[in-house]
Amino acid sequence: MNGELHELxxxxxxxxxxxxxxxxxxxxxxxxxxxxxxxxxxxxxxxxLFDLTAEPAPARLKERVMADLSPDPGKVSxxxxxRASFINWAIAGVAAAVALIVGFAVLTPPTEAERAExxxxxxxxxxxxLDGLDGRVVRSEDEAVFVGSGLTALAxxxxxxxxxxxxxxxxxxxxxxxxxTGNATVLLHGTAAEGLVVGLTEEPAGGSDQPTGEVLxxxxx
Amino acid sequence: MQMPxxxxxxQRCASGDQTAFSSLYDELIGSVFGLAKRVLRDPAQAEEVxxxxxxxxxxxxxxxxADRGSAKGWIATITxxxxxxxxxxxxxxxxxxxxxxxxxxxxxxxxxxGDVVSDREDRDRVRTALDHLTDLQRQAIDLAYFGGxxxxxxxxxxxxxxxxxxxxxxxxxxxxxxxxxxx
Numbered sequence: 001m002n003g004e005l006h007e008l009x010x011x012x013x014x015x016x017x018x019x020x021x022x023x024x025x026x027x028x029x030x031x032x033x034x035x036x037x038x039x040x041x042x043x044x045x046x047x048x049l050f051d052l053t054a055e056p057a058p059a060r061l062k063e064r065v066m067a068d069l070s071p072d073p074g075k076v077s078x079x080x081x082x083r084a085s086f087i088n089w090a091i092a093g094v095a096a097a098v099a100l101i102v103g104f105a106v107l108t109p110p111t112e113a114e115r116a117e118x119x120x121x122x123x124x125x126x127x128x129x130l131d132g133l134d135g136r137v138v139r140s141e142d143e144a145v146f147v148g149s150g151l152t153a154l155a156x157x158x159x160x161x162x163x164x165x166x167x168x169x170x171x172x173x174x175x176x177x178x179x180x181t182g183n184a185t186v187l188l189h190g191t192a193a194e195g196l197v198v199g200l201t202e203e204p205a206g207g208s209d210q211p212t213g214e215v216l217x218x219x220x221x
Numbered sequence: 222m223q224m225p226x227x228x229x230x231x232q233r234c235a236s237g238d239q240t241a242f243s244s245l246y247d248e249l250i251g252s253v254f255g256l257a258k259r260v261l262r263d264p265a266q267a268e269e270v271x272x273x274x275x276x277x278x279x280x281x282x283x284x285x286x287a288d289r290g291s292a293k294g295w296i297a298t299i300t301x302x303x304x305x306x307x308x309x310x311x312x313x314x315x316x317x318x319x320x321x322x323x324x325x326x327x328x329x330x331x332x333x334x335g336d337v338v339s340d341r342e343d344r345d346r347v348r349t350a351l352d353h354l355t356d357l358q359r360q361a362i363d364l365a366y367f368g369g370x371x372x373x374x375x376x377x378x379x380x381x382x383x384x385x386x387x388x389x390x391x392x393x394x395x396x397x398x399x400x401x402x403x404x
Contacts, residue, residue: 010391011372016365045398050297054251
């Protein structure tokens with residue numbers, strides 16, 4: 001019904017229409033100025049949801065992406081066998097039963113929370129105390145977990161950021177905000193190694209490429 | 222010197238301009254990765270999705286029509302769709318294995334009870350902005366945007382009339398729009 005189409009601006013802005021409704025709304029949209037105006041405003045708001053979730057992506061990702069670019073867009077180029085391709089391949093049932101079974105371990109990476117718990121619980125993990133703050137860093141081989149308490153609450157436009165500091169300087173290991181009690185348990189992104197120093201700074205929301213805030217705490221692995 | 226707009230960078234990609242793509246990448250990868258991570262929760266899977274999104278952006282750059290939306294919006298849509306598809310494939314696979322999967326949790330939405338790791342930056346910042354919305358507005362938007370449900374599916378899940386959901390979404394986005402103006 002035409003009257004109801006006007007009501008679909010918000011769901012459209014949120015991409016919450018199925019294919020059929022989306023197509024009929026788009027047809028309506030091209031002829032309806034009122035909807036176009038409303039969509040402009042609501043799209044900006046929906047766009048904010050995209051901006052607000054931003055966080056630093058691993059540097060290696062860019063290397064992979066740039067290397068995988070085909071010289072001319074629009075031309076099909078064989079994608080490197082990434083893990084995602086492997087998942088699709090396996091789901092297609094082409095993989096032999098054995099490969100499928102072996103693949104399970106690869107296909108279900110644990111969540112960060114599970115990894116952090118596992119590291120904290122492991123008898124093999126090595127613990128070092130934090131300098132400057134209540135807490136510790138617990139390392140298991142090439143992964144580490146930061147556990148801190150008494151962290152000051154932050155304004156909405158600020159974040160805490162962890163760093164691995166080695167010979168080449170600080171590398172971001174992730175950003176986080178403490179919970180309501182000032183505690184945080186954070187799995188560091190990247191590779192832990194003996195000799196690296198873990199650092200904590202306060203940065204603008206979204207994190208920084210290099211530390212801009214003063215170092216609040218350190219721990220030498 | 223004027224900074225090129227995201228729209229113009231994307232258009233240059235269509236002619237094979239890898240420098241333009243590199244700039245576009247730098248500008249948006251944080252949002253692409255962050256959104257994928259909010260939907261998928263697992264950073265490794267989020268990385269895979271982000272990789273595939275950026276390749277798709279490059280491959281399909283000639284399809285981008287600046288009259289029908291912004292480059293950022295176009296890329297956000299690709300990201301959301303791929304992330305949500307990835308979660309659904311993962312859930313189907315688990316169901317096929319007969320795994321005792323968690324009841325189909327809508328990806329990215331809701332507060333995970335007893336989460337060991339403290340709130341991630343992205344959840345908190347989005348939550349801060351969304352704090353200005355009523356609970357019901359926030360819920361409808363969260364389920365649709367981060368959960369990938371259509372408004373009809375949202376209405377069904379919450380057992381609420383379609384008109385109510387449409388209103389909550391609209392009012393919520395309008396309020397978010399007002400909040401942004403004041404930031």
